[in-house]
Amino acid sequence: MVLAPQALADSRLPPPPLAYTQLQDPKQEAVAKALMESLRCLVCQGQSIADSDAEMAGNMRAEVREQVQAGKSPGEIRAWLVDRYGDYVTYDPPFNWLTAPLWLTPILLIAIGLFVARRSFGKDEAFGKEEAE
Amino acid sequence: MRRVLIWAPLGFFALVFALVMTGLLAPSDRAVKSAMVGKPVPGFVLPALVPGKPGVNSAAFADGKPRLINVFASWCVPCIAEAPQLMKLKQQGVEIVGVATADTPEDMANFLKTAGDPFAAIGDDRIRKVQFALGSAGVPESFVIDGSGKIVMQHIGYIGPQDMPKILAALAGVQP
Numbered sequence: 001m002v003l004a005p006q007a008l009a010d011s012r013l014p015p016p017p018l019a020y021t022q023l024q025d026p027k028q029e030a031v032a033k034a035l036m037e038s039l040r041c042l043v044c045q046g047q048s049i050a051d052s053d054a055e056m057a058g059n060m061r062a063e064v065r066e067q068v069q070a071g072k073s074p075g076e077i078r079a080w081l082v083d084r085y086g087d088y089v090t091y092d093p094p095f096n097w098l099t100a101p102l103w104l105t106p107i108l109l110i111a112i113g114l115f116v117a118r119r120s121f122g123k124d125e126a127f128g129k130e131e132a133e
Numbered sequence: 134m135r136r137v138l139i140w141a142p143l144g145f146f147a148l149v150f151a152l153v154m155t156g157l158l159a160p161s162d163r164a165v166k167s168a169m170v171g172k173p174v175p176g177f178v179l180p181a182l183v184p185g186k187p188g189v190n191s192a193a194f195a196d197g198k199p200r201l202i203n204v205f206a207s208w209c210v211p212c213i214a215e216a217p218q219l220m221k222l223k224q225q226g227v228e229i230v231g232v233a234t235a236d237t238p239e240d241m242a243n244f245l246k247t248a249g250d251p252f253a254a255i256g257d258d259r260i261r262k263v264q265f266a267l268g269s270a271g272v273p274e275s276f277v278i279d280g281s282g283k284i285v286m287q288h289i290g291y292i293g294p295q296d297m298p299k300i301l302a303a304l305a306g307v308q309p
Contacts, residue, residue, distance in 0.1 A: 011208045011235035016260040042165050042270040055235070056271075059261040084268035086168045 010055045018065040019058030025069075032068040035077060036061055038091040048091060164289040167268030167276075174202075174282050175266040179256025182233045183241050189230055189256030189263075195282035199304050200228040202276040203252070204264055206236050207244035209272040211291035216248035218292045223251035227304055231255035232263050234272050277303040 023029040036050035041057040049057040049064070067077045081089045093099045169175070174191045181188040194200065203219065205212040219229055231252040233241055241255065258264055267276060267284075277286040277300065286303040288296060 011206060012237065012240065013235045013259065045163065045165075056261065059235075060265070062260060063262070063265055081265075082168070084168055084265065085165055085270065088165060 015055065015058040016062040018062035020061075023065055023069055028068050029065075031074055032061075032065045035068070035074040036064055039064065039078070039081065040089050040091060042085065042089070165270035166289070167270075167274075167284075167287045169268040170284050170287050172284060174276075174278055174284055177256075177263045177266055179232065179258055179263060182236060182255045182257035183238050183245070186252065187254045189232065189254050191282070194278050195280070197280040198228065199280055200230055200253075200278050201300070201304065202230050202232060202267070202278060204232045204234060204258075204267065204269045204272055204274045204276075206234040206272045207240040208236070209234075212273045213244075213248045215273055215291035215293070216251070218294060218297060219251040220249050221297070222300070225301070228253045232258045232267075234258050234261055234264055275300070 023032060033050060037048050039049050039060065041047045041049045041052040041054055041060070043054045043056045044052045047057070049060045064077060067080070068074075072080075078090055078092070082094075087094060087096075087098075093102065095103055174194050177189070177191045179189040201222065205215075223229055229251050231254065233255050236257070236259075245252075256263065267274075268287075269276075271289070273291050275288040275292060276284050277288075279285045285306070286300075288300060292300060
């Protein structure tokens with residue numbers, strides 16, 4: 001094994017207060033909660049930081065709540081994290097060259113479907129012509 | 134035309150099969166790489182964790198000297214495994230700055246006693262603020278900082294003997 005894994009152990013410190021405590025202002029908490037649900041936990045990788053019980057997810061929740069409390073917008077906080085961990089950290093993939101197929105393929109497939117449907121159910125004479133070939 | 138087309142589904146299947154097999158057989162790389170490589174070190178100040186060892190101020194990093202930031206913890210087992218390599222780096226004159234993740238002074242003092250102490254400074258990153266600022270997703274991780282305070286390399290996981298040439302090259306490549 002060339003790349004040794006990082007430690008999966010947890011520290012012995014208690015989690016920071018904001019990891020498991022909601023913000024005082026319910027409006028801010030709602031903003032933070034929505035944002036946390038769309039940010040990926042870095043160590044569990046299949047869960048959002050809102051869902052994960054990993055120690056690091058707790059630290060990330062505290063960080064997000066703190067930044068919301070400081071008046072930063074969800075977009076700014078997401079951008080701050082993307083600047084550090086790449087698009088990987090967000091569950092709301094931005095539109096770029098890498099994600100273009102993800103967004104455009106459904107449209108393309110619908111267009112192909114419409115085309116096929118038109119050919120199949122459209123004008124009878126066109127259909128007949130092909131049969132005659 | 135039809136002769137060629139008749140092979141199209143098989144060709145398509147072979148393509149998908151090849152794609153799936155390369156995905157299955159490629160060694161999985163779950164490391165989350167930092168997007169901060171190539172950017173200046175974010176500004177941060179960390180208080181000292183253990184007595185007799187200074188804390189860390191990233192403003193001092195642009196002094197023309199390359200250094201290694203080691204994100205580590207006393208509770209992290211691979212961190213003990215990389216300690217001999219860090220000691221070797223120190224012997225070669227590399228300045229190693231420790232960022233202690235979620236740690237206590239007592240645990241760290243014990244760790245330094247048993248694993249050795251290659252650190253010029255150890256900052257107390259209790260709630261992982263600096264770890265997040267660096268784009269680090271775990272311990273241990275190391276960042277090579279050039280003399281202008283720019284992050285030139287991230288090493289994820291423990292530094293083994295096999296990683297030394299790469300680390301030293303990155304450190305040397307940025308020497309003024």
